[in-house]
Structure formats: C-alpha cells, structure tokens
Amino acid sequence: MSTVPIMAHMVSHYPDRETSLAVARALLDAGVAYLEVQFPFSDPSADGPVIQQASTVALANGFKVEDGFELLAEITAEAEVPVYLMTYASLVVSRGVEAFCRAAAEAGVAGLIVPDLPFDYDEGLYAAGSAAGLDVVPVVVATIAEKRLAEILARRPQSLYVALRSGITGSETVLDSASLEFLDRLRADGCRVFGGFGVRRREQVEELAPHLDAVVVGSQLVRTLSSALENPDEPQSAAPGVEVVGSRGANGANGRGSESTEAIRAVPPAARAAAVGAVRAAATELVSGSGSGTH
Amino acid sequence: MQSRYNDYFGEFGGRYVAEVLRGPLDELQEAFCAALEDPEFQADLERVRDQFIGRPTPLLHAANTSNELGGAQIYVKLEGLANTGAHKINNAVGQALLAKRMGKRRVIAETGAGQHGVATAAVCATLGLECTIYMGVVDRRRQRPNVFWMELYGAQVVSVTSGAQTLKDAVNEALRDWAASFDDTHYLIGSALGPSPFPDMVREFQAVVGRETRQQLAERRLTPDALVACVGGGSNAIGFFEPYLEATRPRLIGVEAGGRGIETGEHAARMLGLGRTGILHGYKSKFLLSEDGQVALTHSVSAGLDYPGIGPQLAHLGEAGRVEFRRASDAHALEALRTFARNEGVIFALESAHAAATALDLAPELSPENVIVINMSGRGDKDLFITARELEPEAWKAFLSEEEASL
Ligand SMILES: Cc1ncc(COP(=O)(O)O)c(C=O)c1O
Numbered sequence: 001m002s003t004v005p006i007m008a009h010m011v012s013h014y015p016d017r018e019t020s021l022a023v024a025r026a027l028l029d030a031g032v033a034y035l036e037v038q039f040p041f042s043d044p045s046a047d048g049p050v051i052q053q054a055s056t057v058a059l060a061n062g063f064k065v066e067d068g069f070e071l072l073a074e075i076t077a078e079a080e081v082p083v084y085l086m087t088y089a090s091l092v093v094s095r096g097v098e099a100f101c102r103a104a105a106e107a108g109v110a111g112l113i114v115p116d117l118p119f120d121y122d123e124g125l126y127a128a129g130s131a132a133g134l135d136v137v138p139v140v141v142a143t144i145a146e147k148r149l150a151e152i153l154a155r156r157p158q159s160l161y162v163a164l165r166s167g168i169t170g171s172e173t174v175l176d177s178a179s180l181e182f183l184d185r186l187r188a189d190g191c192r193v194f195g196g197f198g199v200r201r202r203e204q205v206e207e208l209a210p211h212l213d214a215v216v217v218g219s220q221l222v223r224t225l226s227s228a229l230e231n232p233d234e235p236q237s238a239a240p241g242v243e244v245v246g247s248r249g250a251n252g253a254n255g256r257g258s259e260s261t262e263a264i265r266a267v268p269p270a271a272r273a274a275a276v277g278a279v280r281a282a283a284t285e286l287v288s289g290s291g292s293g294t295h
Numbered sequence: 296m297q298s299r300y301n302d303y304f305g306e307f308g309g310r311y312v313a314e315v316l317r318g319p320l321d322e323l324q325e326a327f328c329a330a331l332e333d334p335e336f337q338a339d340l341e342r343v344r345d346q347f348i349g350r351p352t353p354l355l356h357a358a359n360t361s362n363e364l365g366g367a368q369i370y371v372k373l374e375g376l377a378n379t380g381a382h383k384i385n386n387a388v389g390q391a392l393l394a395k396r397m398g399k400r401r402v403i404a405e406t407g408a409g410q411h412g413v414a415t416a417a418v419c420a421t422l423g424l425e426c427t428i429y430m431g432v433v434d435r436r437r438q439r440p441n442v443f444w445m446e447l448y449g450a451q452v453v454s455v456t457s458g459a460q461t462l463k464d465a466v467n468e469a470l471r472d473w474a475a476s477f478d479d480t481h482y483l484i485g486s487a488l489g490p491s492p493f494p495d496m497v498r499e500f501q502a503v504v505g506r507e508t509r510q511q512l513a514e515r516r517l518t519p520d521a522l523v524a525c526v527g528g529g530s531n532a533i534g535f536f537e538p539y540l541e542a543t544r545p546r547l548i549g550v551e552a553g554g555r556g557i558e559t560g561e562h563a564a565r566m567l568g569l570g571r572t573g574i575l576h577g578y579k580s581k582f583l584l585s586e587d588g589q590v591a592l593t594h595s596v597s598a599g600l601d602y603p604g605i606g607p608q609l610a611h612l613g614e615a616g617r618v619e620f621r622r623a624s625d626a627h628a629l630e631a632l633r634t635f636a637r638n639e640g641v642i643f644a645l646e647s648a649h650a651a652a653t654a655l656d657l658a659p660e661l662s663p664e665n666v667i668v669i670n671m672s673g674r675g676d677k678d679l680f681i682t683a684r685e686l687e688p689e690a691w692k693a694f695l696s697e698e699e700a701s702l
Contacts, residue, residue: 041588041589042458042459042589042590043458043463043464043467043575043576043590044467045466045467045470045471045576046313046315046474048471049457052457052458052467053457056457056458059589064587065587065588088574088588089311089573089574090573090574090575090582090584090588090589090590091587091588091589092588093572093573093574093579093588094571094573094584094586094587094588095587095588115313115314116311116312116313116574116577117311117574118311118312118313118314118317121309121310121311123574123579138314139313139314140314141314141315141318143315143318144314144317144318145318145321148317163313163314163315165475
C-alpha cells in the first residue's frame with residue numbers, strides 16, 4: 001500500500017524526557033512527513049482528555065518550557081522532516097512573544113501552531129514569527145465565515161491547519177463532502193494544508209490524504225502511548241479497536257487522576273521500549289498501511 | 296457615555312479563542328447588542344427580575360455596627376436576598392433570556408461554589424431550557440448541598456476530573472462542550488470574564504445591582520463615599536460599581552481573597568503585583584501563573600473567590616487606579632461574618648464576607664457623615680458546612696455524627 005504524508009502529534013516530556021525523545025525517534029522512523037510537538041499547558045482547553053492527561057503528567061514530572069526547547073533542539077537536529085511546535089497562548093506570552101519565537105527558531109522548529117492566538121488577536125505572534133523565520137500556522141474550521149477566511153488567505157500564510165470537526169481533539173471525525181470540498185478550495189489557493197482532529201484509522205488517512213498535504217494524527221498516537229504505559233502487558237495497536245472517550249462531558253472519560261500520574265512517574269526501561277514500540281507500530285500502520293500486526 | 300460592548304479594556308480583554316469558537320462568539324456579540332436595544336427583551340428582563348429574582352433587593356443601614364465603630368455609616372446591599380441566594384441570578388436570567396431569543400434549547404455552565412450553577416439551573420427550570428453544569432470534583436465535595444439543589448432543578452451536574460479538578464477546569468470542560476454543541480447550546484459563563492463579549496455582557500446584566508443601589512441612596516439623600524465588593528472573577532463588583540465607573544467618586548474598593556496569607560502562597564489575590572499578565576480561558580488579564588505561564592493553584596475559604604484570574608475590566612480599572620484593591624484573609628472574613636450576624640441579623644456568604652471585613656477596617660478611618668456601602672453578593676446559608684466547621688468544629692462534628700447515626 002502507498003505511503004501517505006502524516007503530521008504526527010506528540011506531547012513533549014510525556015511521560016518524561018527520555019520516553020518522549022524515543023517517541024519522536026520512533027515517529028520519524030515510521031516515516032511521518034511532519035512532527036508536531038506540543039508543549040504541555042495546565043489548561044489545554046482546545047484539546048481533549050487524552051492530551052490534557054498527558055500534559056498533566058508531564059507537568060507533574062516537572063516540565064519547563066526551557067526543557068521543551070532543549071528537547072526540540074535535539075529532535076530537530078536528527079529529524080529530516082519539518083518539526084512544528086504547538087502550544088497555548090499563555091506559554092507564549094509569558095515568555096514574551098518575540099523571545100518565544102526566537103527560542104523556537106533557535107531550537108530548529110519550522111513553525112508554530114497556537115490555536116488561541118488567532119490572527120486578529122495574535123499579540124504580535126505572526127509578525128514575530130515571520131521575523132524569526134517561522135511558519136506561523138493559522139488554525140481554521142470548515143464552518144469559518146467567508147469574510148474571515150478571505151482575511152486569513154489575504155495574509156498569504158505558508159500553511160493552514162484545518163480542524164476537521166467542530167469541537168475538541170480526540171473524538172471521531174466524520175468526513176462529510178463539505179469538509180473535503182473546503183480542503184480542496186484551500187489547496188487551490190496555494191497553501192500547504194494540514195488537517196486532522198479525530199483521525200484514528202488508516203482508512204480515514206487514505207480518504208483524507210488526496211485532499212491534504214499532511215493528515216494530522218494527534219490524540220490517537222498519544223492515546224496509543226498512554227494505553228501502553230498504563231497496561232504494559234496488553235498488545236497495542238492503532239487499529240480501530242481502541243475504544244475511548246465520548247465527546248461530551250468529562251465523566252470518567254479523563255478520570256485518570258493522581259494515582260496513575262504517580263504510577264507513570266518512573267517508566268521502567270522495558271515498559272518504555274514496549275510503549276515506544278506500540279507508537280512506532282501505530283504510526284507505521286497509519287503511514288504505510290502495514291506494520292501494526294499486533295492482532 | 297460608556298459603551299456597552301468594548302472587547303478590550305485598556306490592554307485587557309479580547310477574544311483569544313480557537314477558531315471553532317469564533318463563530319459562536321461573533322453570533323453572541325450580535326445577539327447581545329441587538330437585545331440591549333430591544334424594548335421587548337428589556338420588558339422580559341424586567342418581568343423576570345420582578346417576579347422571579349425578587350428585585351429590588353433591600354439596602355440595609357447597619358446602624359448597630361456603624362455606632363459600635365464610631366466611624367462611617369455602613370450600608371449593606373442585600374443582594375443575597377435575591378432568589379437562589381446570590382447576585383449570580385441576575386446574570387443567569389439575562390443570558391438565559393438571550394439564549395432563548397437566539398433559539399438555543401440547551402444551556403451549559405461552569406460552577407465553583409455552586410452558586411452560579413444553582414442560579415443557572417433555576418433559570419433553566421423556569422424558562423424550559425435543558426441544563427448541564429460542569430463542576431470540579433474538589434468543588435463538588437466541598438459544596439455538596441448545591442449539587443442537590445442543581446439536580447432538584449433538573450440540571451445534569453457533570454463532575455470534572457481533569458487538571459486541578461476545580462473551577463478553572465470546569466471552565467475548560469464547558470468550553471470543550473461548547474465547541475461541539477454551539478449550534479443548539481449557549482455557554483452561560485458565570486462571571487465578568489472569558490472571551491468577549493462575555494465581560495461586557497455580564498457587567499450589563501449585573502449593573503442592575505449598582506443602579507438600584509444608587510437610586511436607593513438617592514431616595515435617602517445619601518451620597519456614598521466608598522463602595523466595597525469582593526472580587527472573584529469580578530461580576531458582583533463590576534455590576535455594583537458600574538454607575539460610578541466614569542466618575543472620580545465614590546472610592547471603589549475590590550477585595551480579593553487573601554486566603555491563609557500571601558506569604559503562604561495559599562490565596563487567590565491577583566492584583567497588587569501578585570498576578571502576571573497572561574491569557575487564559577479566552578481573555579487577557581492578570582492571572583496567578585508560574586513563570587512559564589502554567590496556571591497556579593489557588594486557595595480561599597470561599598469557593599467563589601478561588602479562581603486564578605480576574606475579569607479584564609477590573610484588572611484595567613485597578614491598573615488605571617479607579618478601583619482600589621485590598622485583601623481579606625480567610626480568618627478576617629470569618630470574623631466579619633460573625634460580626635454582622637450578631638449585630639445586624641444578617642449572615643453573609645463567605646465571598647461577600649471578604650468585602651465586609653474590609654469595610655469594618657475602613658469605617659473607623661472615616662467620619663460619621665461618610666457613607667460606605669458593602670455589596671453582600673450572597674447570603675451565607677450555602678456555606679453552613681464550611682462556616683460551622685470553621686467556627687464551631689466540635690459542636691458541628693457531634694451534630695454530623697448524630698445525623699449519620701440517625702440515618
Ligand atoms: C456570593 C458570591 N459572591 C461572589 C462570588 C465571586 O464571583 P464574582 O467575583 O464574579 O462576583 C461568588 C462566586 O461564586 C459568589 O457565589
């Protein structure tokens with residue numbers, strides 16, 4: 001089966017530096033076209049429970065923004081594909097927008113994705129980003145007003161990031177024809193288009209790939225990692241089976257409280273290797289349509 | 296003339312949201328501005344205020360306390376006598392009527408103390424709206440009685456187990472719900488914060504408190520020298536201060552939660568140099584943040600003040616010097632609660648007791664011709680389980696044991 005371009009998402013320092021570096025390497029090995037590294041934030045309200053929980057663990061283990069840049073520098077030195085940094089406004093403005101952009105550029109990242117700094121409330125991110133040579137990527141949705149979309153396109157962004165369903169990351173995407181037409185229109189405009197939110201299966205990837213420059217796979221890979229870390233004895237796969245989380249409500253869905261936060265604290269080497277292996281298999285399956293093989 | 300839709304207040308405010316929420320917020324701004332100009336909407340609001348909230352709420356002269364202190368005359372706006380026990384109902388009614396006008400059939404809200412959740416659930420019951428309330432499990436535990444009331448009003452109360460499991464996490468969860476449900480759902484935010492137009496909208500719906508107070512003072516030929524209100528997110532304070540924001544007098548004093556003392560780090564005071572400028576929950580303001588911008592944990596004996604951010608307009612008015620900020624500790628608030636109960640027969644909500652504590656300090660500094668008005672934003676019934684435990688630990692423990700034995 002043919003290889004498709006994937007933008008693979010991971011959370012920096014989840015559950016710790018070592019493991020997340022190994023995850024980055026595994027994703028790169030699997031042949032992803034882009035890597036998207038998220039800096040953990042205490043209140044990631046545009047993400048679902050899987051990424052929030054991963055962020056909570058990384059923060060409980062002492063993640064600092066400085067550590068994130070240090071890890072990024074190591075990853076980008078090895079990576080042959082572009083690495084994007086995703087995070088929230090609070091981390092960017094706390095460091096100072098210009099200082100943040102400079103640090104990101106020095107760490108070798110290709111671009112920034114900050115969903116709560118839209119172009120018209122951006123605190124200077126777009127200007128500072130381009131001054132630092134970064135591709136600052138606007139996040140759009142298919143339901144965006146025409147006028148706003150025109151304003152965004154008039155700014156000639158290098159790339160666009162399309163959130164393919166209304167709502168948060170981590171729930172199943174339903175690909176309707178209106179969404180696909182929207183993607184085709186954006187690409188006709190000459191932008192590089194990344195799209196995702198809720199992509200889990202190879203079939204979805206194949207369906208989306210013709211309409212995108214890269215299919216973003218976010219929660220699914222983080223989920224593969226967290227399940228493998230929590231249930232080290234069970235075989236892992238990114239195949240359809242991994243059942244998770246409804247979209248509405250927090251009841252129980254993200255109910256892994258402080259206990260499992262503790263449990264994940266020190267990852268034994270064998271568990272780490274197994275979990276990273278699960279991520280590699282999942283990513284390979286998504287990229288190449290082969291290699292999950294754990295069923 | 297102040298405008299009713301501002302977006303920014305100095306450098307604070309704004310609409311820092313992911314694109315998915317941009318459409319619903321644009322729609323809300325339009326609907327809000329149109330409703331303010333619509334006599335029919337205003338008439339509906341008046342009717343519900345009169346028949347359901349129980350407005351106007353009284354303005355009490357706290358004569359005994361004033362005499363005892365020998366300083367300024369203290370007045371108390373008894374906002375806690377509104378239906379459901381706090382000023383929160385003013386905003387809940389306004390936004391729920393707006394939601395209906397927009398054709399929404401469902402309302403979601405976050406709650407910390409549970410007062411906003413109770414108010415929202417009650418309004419949804421009377422207006423026939425489906426209601427979901429998000430509440431952190433930590434808050435749910437310490438404000439359990441309010442969960443009973445919300446459910447009795449027919450609301451679904453969803454426990455939030457993410458993050459710190461408190462009010463800020465309930466806001467995150469409500470935002471997530473809204474991002475997937477805005478077609479038929481209104482997010483009824485509970486304080487004068489969040490992405491625009493919420494801070495403007497909540498101020499407008501709470502301004503009834505200040506306007507009524509001004510009229511009640513005028514009827515008694517009184518001119519206020521200072522208004523004092525507690526500040527969580529800032530809705531009761533901004534509504535109370537609203538008629539006076541453009542003037543230079545009276546003094547407007549906002550009281551933050553000093554908790555166990557600033558030096559312990561266990562507090563929720565963001566002004567006076569403690570907070571950092573940041574962006575959270577869609578708005579720019581002063582927040583309690585780590586150097587990296589991670590949101591800090593807060594503490595207050597009053598759940599309603601236990602939040603890391605302050606509404607953008609108050610943050611601006613604080614920096615501009617129009618609103619003075621002070622702090623009251625947990626202990627100081629409890630002491631004020633006791634004073635007003637004994638002297639005036641009024642039990643303050645723990646949040647409002649922070650304002651009372653500051654007023655008790657301020658009164659002796661002024662003379663008997665001066666007038667201080669406290670906004671008692673809520674009454675204290677809801678706090679029974681906390682107040683009794685703090686003030687009479689042994690007796691309360693004995694009572695609870697007997698209760699349990701009798702079940
Ligand atoms: C009685 C009462 N007062 C004050 C507050 C604090 O909110 P705000 O600052 O928005 O008035 C609350 C919040 O729950 C409350 O219940």
